[in-house]
Amino acid sequence: MSNFAIETSALRKSYKGTIALNGLNLEVPQGSIFGFLGRNGAGKTTTIKALMGLLRPDSGSARVLGLSALDPHNGIAIRRRVGFVTEDKELYPYMTVEQIIRFTRPFFPKWRGDLESRYLDIFDLPRNCKIPDLSKGMRSKLMLLLAVARGAELLILDEPTDGLDPAALEEVLRELVTLSASEGVTIFFSSHQLAEVEQIADHIAIVDHGRSIVSGSLDDLKARYQRLRVVFERVPNGEVRWVDGVERVEQEGRTISILASRNVDGIVEQARSFAGTSVEQYPVTLKEIFLEHVRNN
Amino acid sequence: MSSALFRVNHSSGTPLYLQLMDQVKHAVETGALSAGEQLPTIRKLAEDLVMNPNTVARAYRELEHEGVIELRHGLGAYISESVTGRVKVTRKAQNVVQSAIERLASSGLSEDEIRRLVENELALLRAEKISGGENE
DSSP: OOSEEEEEEEEEEEETTEEEEEEEEEEEETTOEEEEEOOTTSSHHHHHHHHTTSSOOSEEEEEETTEETTOGGGHHHHHHHEEEEOSOOOOOTTOBHHHHHHHHGGGOTTOOHHHHHHHHHHTTOOTTSBGGGSOHHHHHHHHHHHHHTTTOSEEEEESTTTTOOHHHHHHHHHHHHHHHHHHOOEEEEEESOHHHHHHHOSEEEEEETTEEEEEEEHHHHHHHOEEEEEEESSOOSSOOOOOTTEEEEEEETTEEEEEESSOHHHHHHHHHHTTEEEEEEEEOOHHHHHHHHHHHO | OOSTTOOOOTTSSSOHHHHHHHHHHHHHHHTSSOTTOBOOOHHHHHHHHTOOHHHHHHHHHHHHHTTSEEEETTTEEEEOTTHHHHHHHHHHHHHHHHHHHHHHHHTTOOHHHHHHHHHHHHHHHHHHHHHHHHHO
16 A cells, blocks of 8 residues: 555646646645645646546546546545545535535445534534525535545545635634544645645645646755855856755845755855855745745746 | 643744744743653644644654653653753853853844854854765
């Protein structure tokens, strides 16, 4: 069994000449909370639809809990073990909250009554309210309840916090943390909100133009990326050939600002060999990493 | 076993497990936590701070590796007895730093200037260690 709950390799998909996925590689470790980041239209929803078996990629592979998501025979097995929350939160318009729960429950032998009542209570969901009368945030919470209570080992959530106010957002994020800590559930969620991803994710991928351009442990990325400000007595002559890891260099007078994606100590050493009198090091936020890569791409 | 001692800044560029490690160490240095005291469980701290439990676990593992805490299987995390000696060393170091900073401040340097000087020296020291390692 692989250590990855989700694994895609060279996934490609075009719609009428528009490339949605352009060789997407993803590895989502078992037990992680994985933030799938990207701008609108970057390919997040297409990826999730491929994982759900709702669309056929042109080429490449996609495995969910070790099963090929592209093989229609695996559809039922995957749905038994994976909870999905899709972007389209329409549900069944004629049912109430109570009715849709009663309707969904029998499909899942491992249904968790304890989680069902916990979420009804914590999320304050009105049992007798018809689904179209729920607010967008309430619909998001209801979708999450239906996904979680089936006893899922893996949650695949497309913009799960859509429409939540800050208080409700904190509740939902806390519940996801609890699920991860107490049940070991792997959580894969897409978002374009950096703040919520930074809050609960331990792994991320940034997708742009259908490709994953940065991925890994969030803390490791933050440790690898650094901004250096070097002041020189005299500016090095001519074009400097910087060592590996220098992403961007900006010069202003005798000060050079460097964005490093790795090998920070090697870069500091090189700067000093050019008679850099002062080297200051600053941490780089996820926002800066995101903007740097999405802008350059 | 309160989580109130800890507060991480999620949007900072500093890795969260390092922030958490620093706060545990700081709590030990100031005496807010002393040898034998129990830390919150991974789950409780993750829920209270709304942060990733794997990240809390990583901080605890690293702290154990550095000898600051002991993880007792099934019982939780405790401040290690061996920190008592370390606390004495850091208390002494505190005196050295204190007198150095007082001298710098009396020569007219601002708080920011002093902080940058210290950080610059630390960065140079680290680079020196690395190039020293390569020459060996």
